[in-house]
Amino acid sequence: AVLGAVAAMAFTGAIPPAEDAVDDWEGWLRALFTRYRDSLRKHPNIAPLLGAQIVSNTGVDMELVERILAALESAGFGGERLVDAYNTVVAGLLGYVTLELAPGPAEDASEWANAFEAEIRGVDAGRFPRLARNLDALANRAFIVRWQGGAEKPMTHSFDFYVETIVTGLPALARKPI
16 A cells, blocks of 8 residues: 555656646656656656555556547547557557656666676677677666666667657557457
């Protein structure tokens, strides 16, 4: 129950006004993603708890569910596609921010970060040519090849790209037959 209350705290102030979900569903979804991320960035240590709390439903927010459904119905979703779109939004909402804010090892954190950075920067270009070629762009700025979490090194540009991918992809899927 305590963990559920903590998880629910992450959503405090994150849900945009209800009328916007119907009038401007795309803007509403963008605002939801951004406000949710902003809320979690204030409390990054609770990010790892959220997946388990959503699965167990101890921190369920019916208002959030209702507004997501309103936005998706406004986008043209119904029936089975509504369920698919809803699950995509919820997974997207939790997934990116949980990954971004995931902490590194608690013990010997700076030692681990230095060793991991050296490993990444020393990648074998013959074996991993694409990684080596793009290393300057990826190093410490992309999932899997970073040694600092999002609390220290936010991934805002990638987050915005991610949200746009979801929001602009939804209308195409609303019209596509199952």
